[in-house]
Amino acid sequence: MPDILIRNADTLLTMDDQRREISGADILIRGGVIAAVGQGLVAVGAQVLNAGGCVVTPGLVNTHHHLYQTLTRAVPGGQDALLFGWLQTLYPIWARFGPDEMRSSALVGLAELALSGCTMSSDHLYLYPNGARLDDTIDAAQQIGLRFHPTRGAMSIGESDGGLPPDSLVEREADILTDCIRVIDRFHDASDGAMVRVGVAPCSPFSVSRELMRDAAILARDKGVMMHTHLAENDEDIAYSLEKFGCRPGQYAEDLGWTGDDVWHAHCVKLDAAEIDLFARSRTGVAHCPCSNCRLGSGIAPVRKMRDAGVRVGLGVDGSASNDAGNLVAEARQSMLLQRVANGADAMSAREALEIATRGGAAVLGRSDCGQIAVGKRADIAVWDVSGIESAGSWDPAALLLAGPTRVRDLFVEGRRIVAEGQIATIDLPRAIETQNRLARRLMS
Numbered sequence: 001m002p003d004i005l006i007r008n009a010d011t012l013l014t015m016d017d018q019r020r021e022i023s024g025a026d027i028l029i030r031g032g033v034i035a036a037v038g039q040g041l042v043a044v045g046a047q048v049l050n051a052g053g054c055v056v057t058p059g060l061v062n063t064h065h066h067l068y069q070t071l072t073r074a075v076p077g078g079q080d081a082l083l084f085g086w087l088q089t090l091y092p093i094w095a096r097f098g099p100d101e102m103r104s105s106a107l108v109g110l111a112e113l114a115l116s117g118c119t120m121s122s123d124h125l126y127l128y129p130n131g132a133r134l135d136d137t138i139d140a141a142q143q144i145g146l147r148f149h150p151t152r153g154a155m156s157i158g159e160s161d162g163g164l165p166p167d168s169l170v171e172r173e174a175d176i177l178t179d180c181i182r183v184i185d186r187f188h189d190a191s192d193g194a195m196v197r198v199g200v201a202p203c204s205p206f207s208v209s210r211e212l213m214r215d216a217a218i219l220a221r222d223k224g225v226m227m228h229t230h231l232a233e234n235d236e237d238i239a240y241s242l243e244k245f246g247c248r249p250g251q252y253a254e255d256l257g258w259t260g261d262d263v264w265h266a267h268c269v270k271l272d273a274a275e276i277d278l279f280a281r282s283r284t285g286v287a288h289c290p291c292s293n294c295r296l297g298s299g300i301a302p303v304r305k306m307r308d309a310g311v312r313v314g315l316g317v318d319g320s321a322s323n324d325a326g327n328l329v330a331e332a333r334q335s336m337l338l339q340r341v342a343n344g345a346d347a348m349s350a351r352e353a354l355e356i357a358t359r360g361g362a363a364v365l366g367r368s369d370c371g372q373i374a375v376g377k378r379a380d381i382a383v384w385d386v387s388g389i390e391s392a393g394s395w396d397p398a399a400l401l402l403a404g405p406t407r408v409r410d411l412f413v414e415g416r417r418i419v420a421e422g423q424i425a426t427i428d429l430p431r432a433i434e435t436q437n438r439l440a441r442r443l444m445s
C-alpha cells in the first residue's frame with residue numbers, strides 16, 4: 001500500500017495527549033499507521049488527498065451496538081414501550097433470524113456507522129437462532145473494513161425459569177461457554193493494530209444466571225479478553241436487581257468479578273454515587289447510549305459526574321431497534337445536549353463530547369493504539385467537509401457537534417479508504433440495502 005498524505009486540513013483535532021488543534025494540517029499515513037503530523041509535510045510518491053475545507057478528527061468509536069437490530073427498526077409494537085415491554089415485542093421476531101439476517105444487518109449497520117465517522121465498533125450479539133453465529137457479523141465487518149470488537153453474548157434464563165426471553169432464544173450455559181472459547185480461539189487478535197478482538201458478554205443480569213456471569217468472567221480473564229454486559233439501564237432494571245439479588249447492580253457486578261479495566265457496561269443510567277465511585281476506583285468502563293436512553297425513556301446517565309469522578313466513558317448508538325438510527329456523530333451531539341439538559345449549558349462542550357466519542361471510546365475498548373491522531377497510532381481518520389450548508393456561517397467549524405455535517409466525506413481505517421467522497425468504497429451499498437429490505441419484508445410476513 002503506498003503512503004497517503006492528507007493535506008491542508010482547515011483544522012485537525014488530534015485528540016492527542018495535549019489535545020492539540022492544528023490549522024493547515026497534514027497527516028502522513030504509512031503502512032496503516034500515522035507516520036507524521038504537522039504543516040507542510042513532504043512525501044514523495046504518496047497518494048495525496050486534499051482536505052482543504054475540511055475538519056479532520058480521529059475516527060469515532062462505537063462501544064455498544066446490536067447490529068442485528070438494523071432489521072427491526074421502528075417496529076410498530078415497540079415504538080412506544082419501556083425496555084421490558086419493548087423486548088417482549090421484539091423477541092418473537094428475532095427468534096426467526098438466521099445467518100443471512102445476521103450478516104445483512106451487520107453489513108448495513110456497519111456501513112451506516114462508517115458514513116457517520118465511525119472507524120471501530122463493538123457489537124453485542126446475544127441470540128443465536130437457527131444456526132446464526134458470531135462469525136456472520138465478523139464476516140460482514142471484514143467485507144466493509146471496519147475495526148471490529150464483536151462480543152459473544154448470551155441468554156440462558158427463559159420464560160419458564162422466570163426470565164424475560166422466550167425459551168426458544170436461550171442456550172444451555174455449557175454450550176455458551178464452549179462457543180465463547182471457539183470464537184476467541186478462532187478470531188481474537190491481541191496484537192497492536194488488531195482488526196478483530198472478541199469479548200465475552202452475557203446479555204444482562206436479568207437474562208443469565210449468577211453462575212454464568214461468574215464463569216464468563218473467569219473464562220474472559222483466562223483468555224485475556226474483555227467483558228461486556230448491560231447494567232443499571234432503567235428503574236425496572238434496578239427494581240429487578242433489588243428483588244432478585246437483594247442488591248444494586250454495582251454490588252452484583254462487583255461480587256461476580258464484573259469490575260476492572262477489562263470490563264465495560266452499557267447504559268449505567270441509574271448508577272448512584274457509590275457505584276460511580278466503584279467504577280472510578282476499579283477503572284470499569286461505561287458505554288453511554290443517549291439516544292436509546294431517550295427513546296426508551298430510561299433517563300439521563302450521570303456522565304458529567306462519571307467523568308468528574310474519573311470513570312472511563314465511551315459512546316454507543318445501542319441497537320437499531322432502540323435508537324433507531326446508527327449515526328455516531330449524531331449520537332455524540334445528543335450526549336452533549338443531554339448533559340446540558342441535566343446540568344446546564346456549560347456541562348459539556350462540543351469538544352469534550354467528541355473526545356468521549358473518539359479517544360474515550362478507544363480507551364473503554366482497551367485500544368491505546370487508536371482514538372487519537374498522533375505519530376505511531378493506527379491511521380483511523382475521519383474527514384468532515386465543513387464547506388457545506390450545515391456549517392455555513394459557523395464561526396468555529398471545529399465545533400462539529402454544534403454546526404457540522406452528520407456524514408463524513410472520507411474515512412480511513414488502518415490507512416484504508418473506506419468512505420470516499422461521501423460513498424462507501426468497499427461494498428455495494430445499494431445492493432446491501434436491497435437485501436436488507438427483502439429480509440425485513442420476509443420477517444413482516
Ligand SMILES: [Zn+2]
Pocket residue numbers: 064065066124230266318319
Ligand atoms: Zn444494548
